[in-house]
Amino acid sequence: MSLKAVDMLLDNEDKISIDRVVEELENRPELQHVYLHKLFKRDHHKGQRYHEKQISLYAEYDRPNLLPFLRDSTHCPLEKALEICQQRNFVEETVYLLSRMGNSRSALKMIMEELQDVDKAIEFAKEQDDGELWEDLISYSIDKPRKWESF
Known part of the structure; x- marks a missing residue:
């Protein structure tokens, strides 16, 4: 699947649900990340039920966007995010989360x-x-x- 395909899925979410796409991409976590990241960029609330999953995906595939995600998400479980950031020794992110908590x-x-x-x-x-x-x-x-x- 290409980035174009991800855009196509996002443009047609009325025909192919977010849940279905996330489920179909379960064995392709990097693409799942790209899809959820682009969804988040379009609308911070549409994929809110996947924000916990996104913490791990950002940590694994896209660390530069982890801190902006943590700042912008109002649906992110802070304790889970802190645990992941501490495990990976992500100091900047941990500092932000400790402060927010x-x-x-x-x-x-x-x-x-x-x-x-x-x-x-x-x-x-x-x-x-x-x-x-x-x-x-x-x-x-x-x-x-x-x-x-x-x-």
Whole structure:
């Protein structure tokens, strides 16, 4: 099946249901990903029942679009997404998910320890507007000055 065929299926979803296409592509996960990705781009809600499946598909076949998908999906199970991202050590995605789930301290810790990115840590603390995060950032930079020499 080509990308043209995927477009044709999307253009004719009134004749061939989304569920049927997803089922037919079960043994072709890369094409299933392409189909679901294009469906999501057209309408964030039409394939919402497949958003959990899409997390794994993005992680496997299209990581650059995983974070945008996580940001744009309102139907994505955050716990499942976090589990997948942590298993694969996807730091940026994990930081985003931790923050979205209200665990800003863990997210900031990952930025500081995994990414070692001072600018990103400062920007994150600004975005969160949380005094305790600023205290964590200052404490970390005092305790670990070698990692933060560019500070």
